[in-house]
Amino acid sequence: MEYDNKINHPQFIRNGKPVAFTPEVMKTVQTLIGRYPEGQQKSALLPILHIAQEELGGYLSVDIMDYVASLLGIQPIEVYEVATFYSMFYLDKMGKYVIEVCRTGPCAISGGDKIMEHLQEVLEIKPGETTHDGVFSLKEVECLGSCGTGPVMQVNTEFYEKLTPAKVDHLIEELREFATKDKPRDTKWVEKFC
Amino acid sequence: MGGKILLANIDIPGIRGFDVYRANGGYVSVEKALREMTPAQVGAEVTRSGLRGRGGAGFPTGLKWSFLDRKSDKPRYLVCNADESEPGTFKDRYLMHHLPHLLIEGLIISSYALGVNTCYIYIRGEFKYLVGILEKAIKEAHLNGFLGNRLLGTDFSLNIFAHPGAGAYICGEETALLESLEGKRGNPRIKPPFPAFKGLYGCPTVVNNVETLATVAPIISMGGEAYSKMGKGKSTGTKLISACGNINNPGVYEIELGLPVEEFIYAPEYCGGIANDKYLKAVIPGGSSVPILPADLILNTSKGERRLISYESLAEGDFETGSMLGSGGFIVYDEDACIVRNTWNLTHFYRHESCGQCSPCREGTGWMEKILYRIEHGKGRMQDIDLLVRVAKNIEGHTICPLGDAAAWPVASAIRHFRKEFEYHVEHPEEVKDIHHGSLKIETRSLMPESQTGIKYW
Ligand SMILES: Cc1cc2nc3c(=O)[nH]c(=O)nc-3n(C[C@H](O)[C@H](O)[C@H](O)COP(=O)(O)O)c2cc1C
Numbered sequence: 001m002e003y004d005n006k007i008n009h010p011q012f013i014r015n016g017k018p019v020a021f022t023p024e025v026m027k028t029v030q031t032l033i034g035r036y037p038e039g040q041q042k043s044a045l046l047p048i049l050h051i052a053q054e055e056l057g058g059y060l061s062v063d064i065m066d067y068v069a070s071l072l073g074i075q076p077i078e079v080y081e082v083a084t085f086y087s088m089f090y091l092d093k094m095g096k097y098v099i100e101v102c103r104t105g106p107c108a109i110s111g112g113d114k115i116m117e118h119l120q121e122v123l124e125i126k127p128g129e130t131t132h133d134g135v136f137s138l139k140e141v142e143c144l145g146s147c148g149t150g151p152v153m154q155v156n157t158e159f160y161e162k163l164t165p166a167k168v169d170h171l172i173e174e175l176r177e178f179a180t181k182d183k184p185r186d187t188k189w190v191e192k193f194c
Numbered sequence: 195m196g197g198k199i200l201l202a203n204i205d206i207p208g209i210r211g212f213d214v215y216r217a218n219g220g221y222v223s224v225e226k227a228l229r230e231m232t233p234a235q236v237g238a239e240v241t242r243s244g245l246r247g248r249g250g251a252g253f254p255t256g257l258k259w260s261f262l263d264r265k266s267d268k269p270r271y272l273v274c275n276a277d278e279s280e281p282g283t284f285k286d287r288y289l290m291h292h293l294p295h296l297l298i299e300g301l302i303i304s305s306y307a308l309g310v311n312t313c314y315i316y317i318r319g320e321f322k323y324l325v326g327i328l329e330k331a332i333k334e335a336h337l338n339g340f341l342g343n344r345l346l347g348t349d350f351s352l353n354i355f356a357h358p359g360a361g362a363y364i365c366g367e368e369t370a371l372l373e374s375l376e377g378k379r380g381n382p383r384i385k386p387p388f389p390a391f392k393g394l395y396g397c398p399t400v401v402n403n404v405e406t407l408a409t410v411a412p413i414i415s416m417g418g419e420a421y422s423k424m425g426k427g428k429s430t431g432t433k434l435i436s437a438c439g440n441i442n443n444p445g446v447y448e449i450e451l452g453l454p455v456e457e458f459i460y461a462p463e464y465c466g467g468i469a470n471d472k473y474l475k476a477v478i479p480g481g482s483s484v485p486i487l488p489a490d491l492i493l494n495t496s497k498g499e500r501r502l503i504s505y506e507s508l509a510e511g512d513f514e515t516g517s518m519l520g521s522g523g524f525i526v527y528d529e530d531a532c533i534v535r536n537t538w539n540l541t542h543f544y545r546h547e548s549c550g551q552c553s554p555c556r557e558g559t560g561w562m563e564k565i566l567y568r569i570e571h572g573k574g575r576m577q578d579i580d581l582l583v584r585v586a587k588n589i590e591g592h593t594i595c596p597l598g599d600a601a602a603w604p605v606a607s608a609i610r611h612f613r614k615e616f617e618y619h620v621e622h623p624e625e626v627k628d629i630h631h632g633s634l635k636i637e638t639r640s641l642m643p644e645s646q647t648g649i650k651y652w
């Protein structure tokens with residue numbers, strides 16, 4: 001594919017390492033680009049940013065966004081403006097597990113605000129913050145489309161429903177333990193696309 | 195419990211996979227449409243069924259399809275709206291999770307009717323796991339000859355792709371969705387031109403909701419005529435209602451349109467009554483954007499007729515005493531719910547999700563949230579209540595897309611029906627200071643015991 005030649009563009013080097021997808025990931029990325037008509041490669045931006053965020057360190061730094069722009073043959077600003085618009089893209093370093101608690105009406109009346117308070121106590125951080133060990137970030141988000149099983153939260157886009165403080169404690173413990181392991185806990189974005 | 199057409203097979207183990215789905219009558223409608231019918235006949239059948247958009251606006255699907263610009267020599271697109279972010283709505287997720295092939299079946303038939311060769315399913319990014327489920331189902335359909343080139347030996351070809359969004363409610367609005375699908379910020383476009391003429395990549399495009407498109411499959415199997423006999427009046431067929439809030443059985447229910455609201459709330463096969471034996475206080479019947487109704491007005495219209503779950507009956511009385519069917523997100527509040535707090539909460543949602551293009555929406559939602567926060571926390575003034583009504587009025591109808599209206603209606607309706615509660619907040623700052631305060635047990639006409647309605651079903 002014509003995009004290949006730009007992979008190791010010298011501009012995208014961070015801490016001495018090139019910013020680039022592995023060849024396997026690149027394959028999926030190219031399949032995704034091929035799903036949109038000629039001249040409309042930009043359409044693949046959102047799916048690719050999801051993959052980039054997950055594969056290249058958990059957030060979208062400027063050099064990652066520049067790299068994605070080069071893959072799609074678009075201007076970096078076109079990536080920046082998109083990355084800042086959507087709430088699932090992070091522009092700062094996040095914890096290994098990003099806990100996103102739904103705060104919207106139906107969850108709130110089924111105890112969502114208590115879950116948020118509980119998490120703040122357990123993790124000793126406020127929404128928008130990351131724990132010192134870099135394991136957890138806490139975020140408040142809007143309706144996750146799971147209102148019948150509230151209160152609900154997502155941990156790296158995995159759903160946890162009908163929460164109670166006890167369930168939360170249990171999960172946090174499990175995640176703390178898992179954080180020491182290398183392999184990711186849930187299926188990655190790239191694996192979702194056949 | 196007859197009358198289930200979408201969810202009829204949902205309990206069959208393995209129905210998510212192609213083989214089981216096919217063994218239970220799956221894809222028969224595709225064969226029927228492609229082998230026995232012309233595209234125009236499929237369209238006519240959908241028109242005959244009376245199917246109306248299930249995404250919120252309730253626009254007749256057949257009519258929408260008929261607007262598609264067929265003279266243009268550009269490619270046409272079908273985009274399936276699976277952005278489902280309206281608070282209280284979780285039916286599309288349920289459908290795609292359990293019956294991905296039903297959606298694909300509907301997409302194939304619809305694409306055939308519209309002369310579309312590429313179809314995108316725009317799924318909200320938070321439903322990442324559904325992307326995997328749908329991609330797998332698409333692959334299975336390909337392997338079995340129901341997608342790809344020259345389907346079933348006809349000269350019709352179709353590809354379907356799942357496309358994830360990335361967390362923005364506004365991308366559910368059809369033109370914002372198209373922008374987002376093109377890899378841009380989700381800023382709604384000014385209409386006209388409508389997507390039927392200038393949609394995705396400037397080409398003629400139809401955008402339909404997941405449930406709408408899935409329903410096309412059973413319509414073709416049973417025939418439009420038979421489908422139109424279900425339901426009530428112009429609300430034909432069945433609808434998925436996602437019920438949540440203070441009820442015993444939250445979940446997704448397929449109902450035949452025209453079911454009495456009271457039966458839906460209290461019958462054990464549906465919501466099963468209010469949780470913890472409390473009284474019903476209020477309901478938002480169609481997702482958070484539609485007006486909230488107090489118990490007496492949701493159970494009976496102001497004319498004293500039983501309120502039914504249908505496009506017409508829920509809208510009876512317009513905004514004075516009615517609401518809307520919307521997306522079918524049915525949110526139930528019990529006697530302990532604080533309406534002011536809930537209104538503030540929802541306004542926070544709209545402020546957060548406003549794309550910021552139009553000042554009435556961007557500024558207005560911010561102001562409403564601030565004022566509501568003030569009232570909710572015991573710092574409000576009496577004139578704030580009318581100020582809210584004025585701000586809401588100034589947003590409504592003055593914006594590019596309907597998100598502005600969607601933000602204004604909940605506030606206006608909450609004040610219309612629960613003004614006393616707002617006044618009570620202003621008058622009793624000490625009592626409402628604790629943010630966890632429940633209902634203030636003041637007398638509102640809304641606390642209506644079920645026994646007073648005089649109707650029993652269960
Ligand atoms: C702010 C806003 C959000 C919307 N969100 C959704 C949504 O999540 N899903 C959906 O199907 N329609 C949504 N709609 C409605 C769509 O714009 C569009 O009317 C619908 O997808 C058309 O499909 P239908 O005719 O099958 O209902 C939304 C509209 C607005 C104004």
Ligand code: SF4
Nearest residue numbers: 549551552555593595
């Ligand atoms: S009404 Fe709100 S969401 Fe819609 S275009 Fe205007 S600012 Fe954006």
Ligand code: FES
Nearest residue numbers: 102107144146147
């Ligand atoms: S309100 Fe929390 S998932 Fe919908």
